[in-house]
Structures are given as structure tokens and as C-alpha cells.
Amino acid sequence: MRLKPEHFEPTDTALHARLSAIDVAAYGKTRNHLNGRVTRLSPYITHGFITIPELFERLPKLKLSDKLAFEFGWREFFHHVWSREDERILSDMRPGLPGVRYADELPDDIREGRTGLAVIDRAVHQLYATGYLHNHARMWLASYVIHLRKIHWRMGADWMFAHLLDGDLASNHLSWQWVAATFSSKPYLFNAENVAHYAAADWHCAGSVLDTSYEHLDQIARRNQTINTVPSLVGVEEPGLLTRPSALITSTIPKAERVQLVHPWMLSQRSFDGLRIGVIHLPFHARFLWSARRWQFVTDRMMAITDALFIGDLNELKDMLSETPYVESVATLNPGYDGLLPQLCTQLADAPRQFANPAKTCRSFSAFWSHCTEAHPQRGWHR
Numbered sequence: 001m002r003l004k005p006e007h008f009e010p011t012d013t014a015l016h017a018r019l020s021a022i023d024v025a026a027y028g029k030t031r032n033h034l035n036g037r038v039t040r041l042s043p044y045i046t047h048g049f050i051t052i053p054e055l056f057e058r059l060p061k062l063k064l065s066d067k068l069a070f071e072f073g074w075r076e077f078f079h080h081v082w083s084r085e086d087e088r089i090l091s092d093m094r095p096g097l098p099g100v101r102y103a104d105e106l107p108d109d110i111r112e113g114r115t116g117l118a119v120i121d122r123a124v125h126q127l128y129a130t131g132y133l134h135n136h137a138r139m140w141l142a143s144y145v146i147h148l149r150k151i152h153w154r155m156g157a158d159w160m161f162a163h164l165l166d167g168d169l170a171s172n173h174l175s176w177q178w179v180a181a182t183f184s185s186k187p188y189l190f191n192a193e194n195v196a197h198y199a200a201a202d203w204h205c206a207g208s209v210l211d212t213s214y215e216h217l218d219q220i221a222r223r224n225q226t227i228n229t230v231p232s233l234v235g236v237e238e239p240g241l242l243t244r245p246s247a248l249i250t251s252t253i254p255k256a257e258r259v260q261l262v263h264p265w266m267l268s269q270r271s272f273d274g275l276r277i278g279v280i281h282l283p284f285h286a287r288f289l290w291s292a293r294r295w296q297f298v299t300d301r302m303m304a305i306t307d308a309l310f311i312g313d314l315n316e317l318k319d320m321l322s323e324t325p326y327v328e329s330v331a332t333l334n335p336g337y338d339g340l341l342p343q344l345c346t347q348l349a350d351a352p353r354q355f356a357n358p359a360k361t362c363r364s365f366s367a368f369w370s371h372c373t374e375a376h377p378q379r380g381w382h383r
């Protein structure tokens with residue numbers, strides 16, 4: 001299968017094409033460049049087409065010293081923090097920059113990708129057109145929104161989460177906090193030279209407010225003032241966000257002795273001797289909206305791998321399943337699903353992890369990584 005870099009099909013064929021294209025050495029050397037050899041696996045990992053332990057099995061030569069293993073570690077670090085801190089990850093994990101006030105609305109010129117800064121506008125256009133952004137583009141966008149425009153990180157995080165195919169509350173909201181300095185010791189800043197090094201010419205921003213030193217950017221970030229902007233008149237329309245799938249999907253749920261509940265974060269194709277029911281718990285989606293593209297990615301896959309779909313409030317399934325002797329699923333931390341799945345299931349497997357999940361929250365990736373790899377080399381691998 002030929003891979004179009006930013007076209008994500010919710011199929012195993014597309015997943016396997018991405019897996020076959022992985023080059024661990026090239027990844028390590030080029031991952032920071034927008035055109036580097038990144039895997040673009042994130043929509044498949046977020047939605048559980050494949051787990052991190054399965055990726056390590058698939059890449060038997062992957063060493064802890066490889067950059068790719070380290071990045072898989074970042075994902076598990078953020079999920080470790082989520083598992084210990086629960087919904088506290090959605091608020092400041094520590095006090096931010098003292099005395100700086102942030103607005104609680106994302107301005108239209110950012111939403112419409114018409115700030116006049118190519119690096120920001122291209123990122124917004126790409127986010128809307130594909131549902132994917134390279135890590136560096138995410139960092140640039142977040143840093144600009146928070147430190148130059150003085151918008152609260154939570155506004156930006158909710159907005160980006162909604163448009164990403166891989167939107168993950170832990171990786172996304174804690175990364176925004178890492179940029180904001182509410183989950184790190186200093187703000188993440190970038191300048192025009194950094195963009196020129198890692199992105200193609202049509203992203204560059206020489207001569208703009210970003211064409212300055214890191215000292216100057218640090219002063220801007222710490223003062224209670226936003227930069228002057230010269231927005232362009234023409235931008236792009238923000239795609240609509242939905243609380244439920246746009247297509248009317250109905251399905252009757254037959255009775256069965258053995259049921260597996262398949263939620264949006266466990267979309268792997270596996271054999272199960274019983275009825276597989278895809279479940280969408282609408283109260284979660286009323287809080288955390290998704291783009292139509294993401295709904296389609298998830299529901300197309302769910303319909304392909306399950307026998308029936310339930311779209312509603314999971315509380316309503318309690319009666320329907322009350323006489324079913326065996327109901328299984330895989331735990332997830334997503335709010336609402338996290339509390340109801342244990343009530344519905346007779347067997348609930350832990351979400352698979354490669355690395356240990358320390359009992360006490362590690363406040364930094366380095367503390368987590370040394371816990372997993374240095375202090376407890378044997379225990380670090382959670383197999």
C-alpha cells in the first residue's frame with residue numbers, strides 16, 4: 001500500500017503500511033524536522049489499533065537508548081500522570097508564570113489561521129485539513145497561543161484536542177501545560193531561526209515578531225502584555241465540532257452469553273468468542289467534542305470490527321447486560337467511561353503498558369524515565 005503522509009485510514013492495512021515504513025535509526029536523526037521520518041502512528045495508538053507493548057514486540061531490536069523508545073515512554077509518562085492525578089490534569093499542575101493574566105477565548109485570527117505568521121497559519125490549515133500535526137508544529141502553535149497572545153493553555157488545548165485524530169487528554173493537555181510552564185520549570189519558546197532550521201521555506205517567519213532572541217521572547221512571555229498582530233483578511237473556516245457521529249447509526253443489540261464492550265480507545269481487530277458491542281458514551285463526548293473526521297475514523301473502524309453499536313449513556317446498558325454472565329472490556333481513563341466500564345464488566349483488563357506505573361506521581365519525564373530504566377531496570381519493563 002502506498003502511504004499518503006497525512007491520510008489516515010482506519011484500517012489494519014493502513015496501520016501495517018505505517019509499521020513497515022518505520023526506520024528506527026532515521027527516526028532518531030530526523031524526528032525534529034517537519035519532513036523527518038516520524039511514524040504518524042498516533043491516531044492508531046490513541047485509538048488502540050495497536051498498543052505500546054505490541055509496538056515493542058513488533059520492533060524487537062528497539063533499545064531503550066533509541067529515540068523512538070523514548071517517545072513511546074513520553075506517552076506512557078503522560079498516562080502515568082493521568083492515572084494518578086485523574087481530572088486534575090485538566091487544570092494547572094503547578095502555578096504558572098507569576099503575574100501573567102491569560103484570556104479565556106481563542107481569537108478568530110488564530111482559529112481561522114490568518115495571524116499573518118506563516119508558521120502558525122500553516123499549522124492551523126494542516127490541522128484542519130488532516131487532523132494531524134508534527135510534534136514541532138504542535139509546540140510552536142501552543143507556544144505562540146500561550147506566550148505571545150496570552151491565551152490560557154486550556155483554551156488552546158481543548159481546541160487542538162478536538163481537531164486532532166489522535167487527540168488524547170493526557171498527551172495533549174499535559175503537553176500544553178509543559179509549554180505553558182504549569183507542568184515544567186520554564187516556558188517553551190521558539191524563534192524564527194528555529195522554524196527555519198526544522199521547516200520548509202513556506203513556514204518561515206523571518207522579519208516577524210518571532211525573529212528575535214530567546215532572551216527577548218522570555219521577557220515577552222513573562223510580561224502581562226500581548227504582542228501586536230497584523231492578521232490577514234483571508235483564512236480558513238474552522239471545521240464544525242460534534243458531540244456525536246453525524247451519520248445516523250442504529251443497531252439492535254441481540255442477547256448473548258458473552259459480550260465484549262469495545263470503546264473508542266481499544267479498536268484493535270482481535271478474535272472474541274461472543275458478541276462485540278461498540279460503545280459510545282455520549283456524556284463524555286458532550287464535554288469533549290470531536291471533528292467530523294475523527295468521528296468517521298472511529299465509527300468506521302468500530303462498525304468494521306464489532307457486531308453491534310451502542311450510542312447513548314452507558315448507564316442505560318446496565319439493565320440490558322444485567323443477566324449477561326460474561327462481559328469484558330479494557331479499562332480506559334477517559335472520564336465517564338472510566339467509572340462505568342467497571343460497573344458493566346465482569347472482567348476488565350488493565351490498559352496495556354510497556355513501562356511501570358509508579359505508585360506516586362512522577363512530576364517530570366526524567367523522574368519517570370529513571371524510575372523505569374535506571375533505578376528498577378528489571379521492574380521497569382512492565383511485562
Ligand SMILES: Cc1cc2nc3c(=O)[nH]c(=O)nc-3n(C[C@H](O)[C@H](O)[C@H](O)COP(=O)(O)OP(=O)(O)OC[C@H]3O[C@@H](n4cnc5c(N)ncnc54)[C@H](O)[C@@H]3O)c2cc1C
Nearest residue numbers: 038039040041042071074075135138166167168171172175
Ligand atoms: C501541544 C502538544 C499537543 C499534543 N497532543 C497530543 C495528542 O493529543 N495525542 C498524542 O498522541 N500526542 C500528542 N502530542 C505528542 C506528539 O506531538 C504526538 O504524539 C506526535 O507528534 C504524533 O505523531 P507521530 O505518531 O508521527 O509521532 P512519532 O514521533 O512517530 O512518535 C511515535 C509515537 O510516540 C508517541 N509520542 C511521540 N512523541 C510524543 C510526545 N511528545 N508525547 C507523548 N507521546 C509521544 C506517540 O504515541 C506517537 O504516535 C502533543 C504534543 C504537543 C507539543
